[in-house]
Amino acid sequence: MTVDLKKILSIVIPIYNSSKSIERCLLSIKQQNVNKNKIEIIAVDDGSTDDSLEIIKKCKNIKVYHQENKGVGAARNFGIEKAKGKYIWFVDSDDEILPGSITDSWLKKLELSNIDMFLFGTEGRRNGKNFNIVNDREQLLVRGDFSKSLVDVFSKNILNPLWNKIYLRKTIVDNSIRFNGFKVGEDACFNYKVISNSELIQVSTDIKYIYYFDSVTSxxxxxxxxxxxxxxxxxxxxxxxxxxxxxxxxxxxxxxxxxxxxxxxxxxxxxxxxxxxxxxxxxxxxxxxxxxxxxxxxxxxxxxxxxxxxxxxxxxxxxxxxxxxxxx
Incomplete structure (x- = not known):
């Protein structure tokens, strides 16, 4: 697997029967005011039985892939294999990226950094109500100090999900980190492996993601x-x-x-x-x-x-x- 030096961020979206939300999700990414040559959108259809695949095929500037139904973890693993960016952001097909979250200045920061994981805030939406899950201060966690700071940081934010984090692709690839196919908890396992192999974690007070708690799968x-x-x-x-x-x-x-x-x-x-x-x-x-x-x-x-x-x-x-x- 090679890195495309032009691509800084790969956004990987696993899709399964997401026809009601995928256009909204993709639009939230495509409307980011940023040099689109620096990012890539990878949509992996995991054997949808509705018209999700037809919808994403109509969208321009998106890399679309299809596989037989193997589960969301397998779709994300496929996305990792295809990703060329320096960083990977796993986005759920029923969520959105907050307007203004991806900027040229932020991508430049990613381009110049070798931080293993970025942790940011989320706007949660449940039953028509909005609430924020946000870090209380900016800080750079260094591995030698994880024992003093990691528990405190993740007791205020959320440890297990993927959507409030961006990952250095090199950390994932070099340590052969993949999703394991568990029905429940494979996102957590992925994060435990990434953190175990990380030297630096950047904690940001920015809110970049909209998570729809009402849309949790069955x-x-x-x-x-x-x-x-x-x-x-x-x-x-x-x-x-x-x-x-x-x-x-x-x-x-x-x-x-x-x-x-x-x-x-x-x-x-x-x-x-x-x-x-x-x-x-x-x-x-x-x-x-x-x-x-x-x-x-x-x-x-x-x-x-x-x-x-x-x-x-x-x-x-x-x-x-x-x-x-x-x-x-």
Whole structure:
């Protein structure tokens, strides 16, 4: 794989049945007031069954690729192989890049830098309401200081997603970092690997991305027989990252991830039975899952209601049952 010195930023967009949003997404990129020769847009259609592919083929100055349905991670991996830019930005097909986010001066900064990861803010949109997830100050994190600063930075922003980060392509390629095909958590695994191999992370107070929380795919509502196995492997990667960087596992990021996988496992049981599961069945399935019980014992604080609920099988049963009732 070679770098095109003219291309500074490759924007990789995996697409699957995105006909209702892809034009809006692409328009948000094409309307950026910037020298378009410095960026490339790579759209990878992952076997869409609607007219997504036909829509993106009509758009000019976009590199369009099609593959049989293999999943969003495989589409992004394909995009990595095709990308020529110095940096890669993974954009979801139902989101947008905020106007004015890509400028010639910003691209010049990217061109001259060798920072492994840029972390910026996001404008979230949910149920018609907007809110910002933003870093409180500009700072350059150096690997030797990750143990002092990384947890604090990502406790204010979000660690696991891709869309609030831009990646140095060389870091990805040189370390053979790819998406692993997990149904849930492959973005997190990708980030853990990138951070483990990073020397510099630039934290920016800029807000560059619009994320539509209402558009989350239905994966979380489908039963996944490999959920706990994937979750365990994800946690091992996170533990490896913290160990490499000299960060104790007893920290807010690790605990939050543990609580999230516990809730994911509990919700997965409801998905398996389409919500029709008794408390007795629910409790026995959880107690007989060695991985679940091992991670449940690692929640040692009650800093949030979610932590408290995760420690009580009865409470989690009630909370998820009520949540399912009002989200049908």
């Amino acid at each position: 994966v979380k509502h489908n039963y996944d027989s490999g959920h706990m196995k994937d979750a365990s492997e994800r946690m091992i990667l996170m533990e490896n990252m913290f160990n490499q960087l000299g960060i104790p596992l007893k920290n807010i990021l690790y605990e939050k991830e543990v609580v999230d996988i516990l809730f994911g496992a509990e919700r997965n049981i409801f998905n398996r039975y389409n919500g029709n599961v008794s408390f007795r069945e629910y409790r026995e399935l959880l107690k007989n899952n060695d991985i679940f019980m091992r991670y449940r014992s690692r929640v040692t604080s009650f800093r949030s209601k979610k932590n408290l609920v995760s420690k009580s099988i009865w409470l989690s049963f009630i909370v998820i049952k009520i949540s399912n009732k009002y989200n049908k």
